[in-house]
Amino acid sequence: MTNESAVSNRGRALDAALQIAGSQGIRALTHGRVDSVAGLPKGSTSNHFRTRAALIHATVDYLVEAERGAFAEGNRPRSVEDLVQALAVFVDHAAGPQRMLTAARFAFFVEGFHDAHVHDALAHGRARIETWAALTLEELGFPRPFAATRRILTYIEGAIFHRLTFDDAPGIYDDLEAIVRSCGD
Incomplete structure (x- = not known):
């Protein structure tokens, strides 16, 4: 197996893990189920993530990185009206086309109550989003952006x-x- 196919299989496994977490919850997240949903040979997921905790941790890290793109620098609203519109679209998108990803995020929020790695990864992602949003509000003239x-x-x-x-x-x-x-x- 080439390194490229290992990366591809890892990505397929993480995509499948997010799909499972979002549609069935964290309890359904198993190596075997990920292999099945990803269309990978049996045992492939466990080659990348030896334990269930490692699978959960890698999946939440992957989720945080996937959501990071939604807050790219070039997408800053230039007026309060633009901001309100962008936020409304974000809510619609999160509850519509990205419903499964959003459901996975909420499932991981609950997991973060008991798992420090999950909590810390989500908190780090949230801090980046808060900073991006506060800078946007500051540019729009908000007196207390944070x-x-x-x-x-x-x-x-x-x-x-x-x-x-x-x-x-x-x-x-x-x-x-x-x-x-x-x-x-």
């Missing part, structure tokens, strides 16, 4: 969770606009 960021992100996480759980979040745009504007005062 406090505003925490308030806005808390609302967004709740709205996404509500939409995943109850399949609705009426008035999301109006609520986001009110929260964002209140943070700018």
Whole structure:
């Protein structure tokens, strides 16, 4: 097996692990199930991740990196209206096309209560997102950008969770606009 195919198999295993965590929960995340979902020969996943904990840790690290791209430097909103629109689209996307990835993230949040590695990886990813968002708010003239960021992100996480759980979040745009504007005062 070439190094390239090992990397490819590792990536396929991690993609499958995210799919399993998002659709069936953390308890369903096993080496054998990952092999099956990824279409890999039996035992392939355990060659990359010797223990279940190693599989979980690698999957959460992979998740954090996958979500990092959503907050790229070039995508900063240039006005409050642009920001509200971008946040509304983010919520719609997280609860729609990226539903499985979002569900995996929430499953890992719960896992982080008991697993320091999972908690630390998620906290590190959150810190990067908070910094990106606070810099964006600072550029838009918000007087307390880090406090505003925490308030806005808390609302967004709740709205996404509500939409995943109850399949609705009426008035999301109006609520986001009110929260964002209140943070700018």
